[in-house]
Amino acid sequence: MPHVAFMRWATTYGSVVGVQLGAERVVVLNDSDAVRDALVKQADVFDGRPQLYVFEKLNAGRGLFSREGKQWQEQRKFNIRCLRNLGMGKHNIEERTRIEARALVDIIRNQDGAAFDPHCHLTVAIANVICTMVFGERFEHGDAEFKYMFQLFEDSLRLAEFAGAVNFLPFLRHFPNLTKVDKLLENRRKEVEFINKRIDEHRATLDVDSPRDFIDAFLIEIERAKQQGTIDTTFTVEELRIAIMILFMASTETTQTTLRWGILHLMAKPDVQVRTVITPN
Numbered sequence: 001m002p003h004v005a006f007m008r009w010a011t012t013y014g015s016v017v018g019v020q021l022g023a024e025r026v027v028v029l030n031d032s033d034a035v036r037d038a039l040v041k042q043a044d045v046f047d048g049r050p051q052l053y054v055f056e057k058l059n060a061g062r063g064l065f066s067r068e069g070k071q072w073q074e075q076r077k078f079n080i081r082c083l084r085n086l087g088m089g090k091h092n093i094e095e096r097t098r099i100e101a102r103a104l105v106d107i108i109r110n111q112d113g114a115a116f117d118p119h120c121h122l123t124v125a126i127a128n129v130i131c132t133m134v135f136g137e138r139f140e141h142g143d144a145e146f147k148y149m150f151q152l153f154e155d156s157l158r159l160a161e162f163a164g165a166v167n168f169l170p171f172l173r174h175f176p177n178l179t180k181v182d183k184l185l186e187n188r189r190k191e192v193e194f195i196n197k198r199i200d201e202h203r204a205t206l207d208v209d210s211p212r213d214f215i216d217a218f219l220i221e222i223e224r225a226k227q228q229g230t231i232d233t234t235f236t237v238e239e240l241r242i243a244i245m246i247l248f249m250a251s252t253e254t255t256q257t258t259l260r261w262g263i264l265h266l267m268a269k270p271d272v273q274v275r276t277v278i279t280p281n
């Protein structure tokens, strides 16, 4: 658990600690003041991204997690504008979330008090909110295609954690099988197949005057950049693939983990559970 060591070092060395992690020099910010100081007050100085080996292999510098400067701004602006247009932060996303929450509560009720693992059901509920905006489709709980996609992305996250050591210890790059980088790249090929299918379907039915979802909006930007002859654009199909993966991974894993912690706390504190009244509405 590196964060435990980082927090211990902070008590000795202060809230900003420099660490040599293998081949990389890393600066750890250990309290909210230090984080705010660097990432808010001096955002223009600290808006760079590390060029990490595994990320580069997977994304080749594309996507919000890797882009910097003007290219990051272009994608960031588009992502925010597009998600807002599709209802993020507005009433209709609340309604969509409510529909998914209702489906989830039904599933929990149907367990009749028996023990069950909520992991997959939580992911479907959360992913459906984002899938409706990105792909324009939601999946039923238990849907085989969704299960396949969910498993691929989950495995990739676990594999990326394992393969992360390669970022800091370059000699490990000679052992792609041992470090699971091979498996991670194989997974990525399957993810790309899944996403390409969606992009192709969208291309075939695209109406530029009436974008249905994130993919349509992005395809329209690609066309616009082509027509205007913009050379230095991030609006390409390769970028779209990574943008879809980032939206899916960044939203599901984080929200699902937060909800699972919430459930765990409620299980550990029955008095709080009693005070939490959930009504069908």
Ligand code: HEM
Pocket (backbone or CB within 6 Å): 064, 065, 076, 079, 130, 246, 247, 250, 251, 252, 254, 255, 258
């Ligand atoms: C409890 C839920 C969430 C947590 C704890 C969380 C946490 C984070 C953190 C820490 C980052 C910064 C990562 C970095 O800069 O390296 C981030 C970025 C990001 N998150 Fe979330 N997130 C959550 C939910 C979501 C949701 C629901 C979405 C999608 C709608 C989302 C989309 C993104 C995107 C696209 C970025 C990249 C932003 C950029 O670099 O411009 N996140 N998130």
